[in-house]
Amino acid sequence: MMEVYRVDDLRGGLVPEGARLAVLGYPVSHSASPQMHQAALDALGLEMSYIRVEVEPGCVREVLGLLEGLGFLGCNVTIPHKLEAMECCDVLSDAVRALGVANTIHFRGGEIFGDSTDGPGLVRAIEEDFGMVLEGARVLVLGAGGGAGKAISMQLHSEGCADLYLSNRTVSKVEELRAGLPDSGTVVHVLGNDAAGIDAVIGGVDLVINATSMGMGDDDDLPMSVGGLGSGHRVYDVVYSPPVTRFMEAAGERGAEVANGLSMLVHQGAISFELWTGREPDTGLMRRAVMG
Ligand code: NAP
DSSP, X not given: OOSOEEHHHHHTTOSOTTEEEEEEESSOTTOOHHHHHHHHHHHTTOOOEEEEEEOOTTOHHHHHHHXXXXXXXXXXXXXXXXXXXXXXXSEEOHHHHHHSOOSXXXXXXXXXXXXXXXXXXHHHHHHXXXXXXXXXXXXXXXXXXXHHHHHHHHHHHXXXXXXXXXXXXXXXXXXXXXXXXXXXXXXXXXXXXXXXXXXXXXXXXXXXXXXXSTTSSTTOOOSSOOTTXXXXXXXXXXXXXXXXXXXXXXXXXXXXEEEETHHHHHHHHHHHHHHHHSSOOOHHHHHHHHHO
């Protein structure tokens, strides 16, 4: 199988027989989704394959039409296509409508459905890694104004957290996010990413989620001031490469329970898989497939 297919390959019908699922991105060669989904498909005896397609910006609508015509069930969508994909959908989930982006597309009855699986994937990940119920929890989200942070924050709000602390370098993004959240029992607090603001609230927090992109590079700064972290905290880093970020290391040294974003990657993928196939994949197998 080719590593990466291009739009011209789809136009010519040059995809492997049995290709029914894909990830669209630009670039897309780094995506771990094919090995993760292929392992789950094979284990269930579903005779189909999952491919990578490199799609230039502006071509998503054409590509979705080509995939549907080739008999695909759907696809994942990654950077930079999540907004463009949403704009091509006929039916949007509530989460996509609220977020303005879609990461999962499926075709049914001649219509294109758009979903977002990051938020529910995070919830399953927190349950798996920490055995933690989010209803009533007090959660600090770092990078709450970014794409992943927004999806996570909206999901935590709908899970009924008691207190939701939304932190972002650009505070206007989290002010806007809070303004769009429906009234509920969750008390939503908005803050920047300065040490004084974080230190003032960290004592009243059970779970910290790093949803910034900080941690992917070796020389990245920590996403927050860690002096207030201790054994009462759980710290989840959405970054999974490297598997132990400097933030996880610093939080772990202070006694916090830590986990990386691999479980979120696997569970958001598993939810996409369920939407396409109606089958429940083996998430342990998916995790091992990503880890190589
Ligand atoms: P994004 O939309 O570009 O958001 C990036 C966020 O990080 C923003 O909140 C941004 O703040 C903040 N940030 C970036 N550099 C910063 C710095 N130097 N100082 C302070 N804040 C900084 O990116 P995204 O798509 O949400 O992705 C964020 C991370 O989540 C990436 O590492 C991605 O790989 C990961 N992710 C993981 C999963 C998973 O399944 N585990 C799923 C999705 C994403 P501003 O708003 O102020 O710019």
